[in-house]
């Protein structure tokens with residue numbers, strides 16, 4: 001393990017401890033930023049993200065582009081949080097799909113990418129989620145990986161790349177998983193063509209207090225959960241749970257029928273512009 005990765009992991013563990021999280025728990029990155037005192041704002045600028053701070057480090061702010069795919073914004077937020085916790089000063093992260101640019105990134109960028117990975121997807125936490133479900137990571141299926149990516153709030157490919165990087169899955173296994181696109185998995189779950197959108201599978205073992213979604217996304221929930229309100233519209237019963245589509249922004253409580261355990265699903269409008277803490281509103285003034 002190189003020194004950069006070690007430094008990133010130590011820092012991620014330190015921030016998790018400050019937030020009262022152990023090494024296994026999934027973290028909601030937007031909630032984490034709020035607790036740390038960082039303002040997160042969604043904007044419609046074509047880039048990844050920006051970290052802004054004044055010279056005396058007051059009023060630190062993260063700007064995230066709402067033009068990027070939903071799970072990508074989640075990772076970018078953790079990346080910008082990395083610039084904050086390492087004291088890097090203001091940073092502008094332009095689009096990083098270009099392979100040549102990725103290969104020539106500065107050390108600070110590699111460090112905060114490693115931080116984002118360790119912060120959002122602690123290896124001990126990933127392994128624990130597989131064990132909890134009696135699944136063996138070494139031969140896990142695309143459906144199982146997409147379920148675990150839903151737990152950690154990251155994209156399917158992001159989780160697979162992270163597991164490959166940390167040597168908890170082999171290169172051939174990662175490649176065979178990456179041959180499936182999330183939309184192929186969605187098609188398979190629905191048993192036929194379906195409008196392509198980001199989706200999350202929340203099963204009985206998931207313990208996320210807050211789950212983020214965007215309107216038009218799907219979410220699969222266990223059959224025995226009670227879903228409040230009409231922000232989520234039921235579409236179909238499937239082998240992965242009951243499929244809902246997020247049709248309106250807002251906060252939805254889902255709980256077991258006896259009301260004992262529950263989660264809040266925060267739905268933001270597609271293309272939402274404004275503060276992260278208001279992301280469940282139609283717009284900031286509502």
Ligand SMILES: [Zn+2]
Nearest residue numbers: 091093109112
């Ligand atoms: Zn950066």
